[in-house]
Amino acid sequence: MGHKIARLVYNESRRYLEACEREILELEMKYGMSFEEFQRRLQAGELGDPFSYPLEEDAMRWEDLIAEKAHWLAQLKRIASQERK
Numbered sequence: 001m002g003h004k005i006a007r008l009v010y011n012e013s014r015r016y017l018e019a020c021e022r023e024i025l026e027l028e029m030k031y032g033m034s035f036e037e038f039q040r041r042l043q044a045g046e047l048g049d050p051f052s053y054p055l056e057e058d059a060m061r062w063e064d065l066i067a068e069k070a071h072w073l074a075q076l077k078r079i080a081s082q083e084r085k
Helices: 003-031 035-043 053-084
Strands: none
Touching: 003 035, 003 053, 035 053
């Protein structure tokens, strides 16, 4: 991959990662806890009906954001390792 293209892909990946991190932080602030704590308390019924639309929607979005964050981190690591070669 050409250096300029690699930089472009790297920068775009960073932007997507930062967007994921911002949304994750918003959910952490909204509920005052981490995703793991949210999941535990949701399953225990401590946050209300776990099948209520707002809670279910936030749970699915939060889980998707964590997976997306892992994807962008892996992408950045892959690009960085190729740049070192």
